[in-house]
Amino acid sequence: MKILVTGGAGFIGSAVVRLAVRRGHEVVNLDSLTYAANLENVTPVSNSPLYAFEQADLRDRAALDRVLATHKPDAIMHLAAESHVDRSIDGPGDFIETNITGTYNLLEAARAYWAGQGKPESFRFHHISTDEVFGSLGDEGQFTEDTPYDPRSPYSASKAASDHLVRAWHETYGLPVVLTNCSNNYGPFHFPEKLVPVVILNALHGRPIPVYGDGGNVRDWLFVEDHADALLLVLEKGELGRSYNIGGENEAKNIDLVRTICAHMDELRPQNAPHDKLITFVTDRPGHDRRYAIDPTRIRTELGWRPSVTVEEGLRQTVEWYLANEAWWQPLLAREGVGQRLGRA
Template identity: 80%
Template sequence: MKLLVTGGMGFIGSAVVRLAVARGHEVVNLDAMTYAACEANVAPVSGSNLYSFEQADIRDRAALERVFATHNPDAVMHLAAESHVDRSIDGPADFVETNITGTFNMLEAARAHWMRQGRPSGFRFHHISTDEVFGSLGAEGQFTEDTPYDPRSPYSASKAASDHLVRAWAETYGLPVVLTNCSNNYGPYHFPEKLIPVTILNALHGRPIPVYGTGENVRDWLYVEDHADALLLVVQKGAVGRSYNIGGENERRNIDLVRTICALLDEMQPRAKGSYAEQITFVTDRPGHDARYAIDPARIRTELGWRPSVTVEEGLRRTVRWYLDNEAWWRPLLERQGVGQRLGTRA
């Protein structure tokens, strides 16, 4: 299968690229190389004859037409997106342009390609989205594929809009699409602006470990390599027009997650004195911070036989170990724009 993966230099996209090539798929990685992209993310497969790279922006329709015409993919896995909630609060325009207009361009380029090829029944446009489009849960309940949309941030609103566009292109034009909405990802190659890598790197540098509010916010944590496995399953075997929620079945409060990471660091690379947990610092909460996300993955488990293989305890251990062993990867990223700064406070 020849896959066109957008955003393949990013965190989740690169996990998909690495796994797809390892499984014998031909992969075209399309990425604009914005601040969160990193060539080292795909270094394990970049020398493979199954891998090729196209630097292009999904906001550039002409570039997309050229890529489709050159490579003739069998399926699209659309992951390219602006994804950091704090950045969306400070600069929502980039999220509208990339996540909405960019998805529109991808749909139109894919539809033109599909029609040129004679509308093959095996073609798929797989749109990868987030559980944040569903809003915020209370202490009970889980998101299902039928949960009404209720986005609360510029980021989640832009992803909700892109989901609606994909469904509209399926209904109006017959484009064969599948959609997935995932819970919070973590693992190797995670760009150092999200909670888990920030916790690890601030701890190692002796800096305050910021926890928003009182740390009571709950997330369902999904190991990124499990997510990549689920995405490849959906693009190959998912029912056309169907959406699948992908969750890790690992709910944790943010404060508990941070304390677990500190305990792992205490074990693997102890401080000269005391615990890394002493660096935990509660800071002003993010505007509109959703209280809880939790996914019911029954559909993908029942229909496709998938379930996560990595518990959050094992996944965090692997992740902390990876960051300790890969300073050459993360050190240069700390110099990039906005990294290490508190963002999302302008509201």
């Protein structure tokens, strides 16, 4: 199968690219190379004859048409998105343009390409989204595929809009689509503005570790390589027009996650232990959702998928990876906004 992966130089997209190439798929990585992208994320497969790269922006319809005509993919996996909630609070415009208008452009380019190829039944458009579109949970319950949408941030609202567009293109035009909504990802190659790498790198440098509010916000944590495995499975075997929630089955409060990372740092870099003394509670993010939790019953029962990595195992692997790969993350610390408090509204 030849797969066009949008956002393939990003965190989750690059995990999909690496895994797909390892499994023998041809992959075309389409990325505009914004601040959070890094082609070094795909270095392990970049010399493979199965891999190709195209720098293009989702807002450029002509470029999308050209890429599709040139490479003639069998499937599109749409991961490209602005994804940092704090940045969406400070500058929502980029999220509207990329996540909504960009998805519209890609859908239209895909529809024209699919029709031009004779509408092959094997073609797939896989739209990758987030559990944040469902809003915030109380102490009980989980998000299912039928949970009403209730986005609370510019980021989640833009992703919700893109989900609706994808479903509309399926219902109106018959475009063969599948959708997935995932929980919080973590793992190697995570851009160092997100919680897990921030904790690791601040602990490493002896800097305060910021925790929003009281640290009681709950997330379901999904190891990125598990997620990539699930995404390829849905692409190949998911039912058309259907959505699948992908969760790690690893709920944890932010403060507990931070303390677990600190414990790993205590063991691996004991000279600065205990690292939890660096924890600093800071003013909460505006509109900070209290709890997310994924019910993964559908993907488990229909497709037989479950995560293989526990949050304890995954965090250990992630800490070890960051400690061993300073040459990867050090240059990223100089990029715009990294290390600064964003999203104050």
